Amino acid sequence: MTRREFVAAGAAGAATVGEAGAQAGRPAPRILAVSAHPADFCSRAGGTLIKHVRAGSKAKVIWLTQGESDESDFLIKQRPGISVAEVRRIREKEAFACAEVIGAEGKMFGFGDGPLLMTPERMEMLAREITDFKPDLILTHWKDELTYPTHWRTSRSVIEAAQMARVSWDIRFFEPNIGTASRVGFVPDHYVDISEVFERKVEALKTLAAQPRLVSDYTACNRWRGIECSRQYAEAFVRWAPKPPVYELLGA
Numbered sequence: 001m002t003r004r005e006f007v008a009a010g011a012a013g014a015a016t017v018g019e020a021g022a023q024a025g026r027p028a029p030r031i032l033a034v035s036a037h038p039a040d041f042c043s044r045a046g047g048t049l050i051k052h053v054r055a056g057s058k059a060k061v062i063w064l065t066q067g068e069s070d071e072s073d074f075l076i077k078q079r080p081g082i083s084v085a086e087v088r089r090i091r092e093k094e095a096f097a098c099a100e101v102i103g104a105e106g107k108m109f110g111f112g113d114g115p116l117l118m119t120p121e122r123m124e125m126l127a128r129e130i131t132d133f134k135p136d137l138i139l140t141h142w143k144d145e146l147t148y149p150t151h152w153r154t155s156r157s158v159i160e161a162a163q164m165a166r167v168s169w170d171i172r173f174f175e176p177n178i179g180t181a182s183r184v185g186f187v188p189d190h191y192v193d194i195s196e197v198f199e200r201k202v203e204a205l206k207t208l209a210a211q212p213r214l215v216s217d218y219t220a221c222n223r224w225r226g227i228e229c230s231r232q233y234a235e236a237f238v239r240w241a242p243k244p245p246v247y248e249l250l251g252a
Ligand SMILES: [Zn+2]
Pocket: 036, 037, 040, 071, 151
């Protein structure tokens, strides 16, 4: 393998793992995304999920909150006096519409945000969902996103619940809140080339009408991550890996 091929293989990241597995006759990986708010899973990992679903993966998204407090500013400004219940209803409807475009199953916990609080009972509910779905890969928020308590608490809860569930420990952390990566130490260690599914990702983002900036913000983010790995558009991840990869560096 030349150095360029080595870098490209690393750059393809999770998508390479899934597609190669399917091509080799092994089942495509089951992928679970755990999202703090309705849009997070799509803005950070929607392209990766679309790519895997097209390659035969089963994908599921769990939302811990409906985002009624943390990420509904636009909706509340548009409709002064709107009730919290109505905000929740609209955000949940958008979340499921988004998952449908991606081809993922959805499960809304609706624990409430601003910030999210996780009780032992809620931890058990999350662990039970993970146990039932039996994911090969789990995608969730960056574990050190201390600047955003609901995201950070989601990440920590997923790490703990995955261990309670005794299933996959292969967790891939996606981007922190846009614009904060350098402040919270998010340095990607692999990328997924989403160029061929980017238009579909944009379609999915457009279902999240309560957050109209997502399309322009994540077009910029995915283009920037694409530049980092020499692709048109990419999504970036950090891997929480109990089994570190082994490469034959000599002769690479
Ligand atoms: Zn969020």
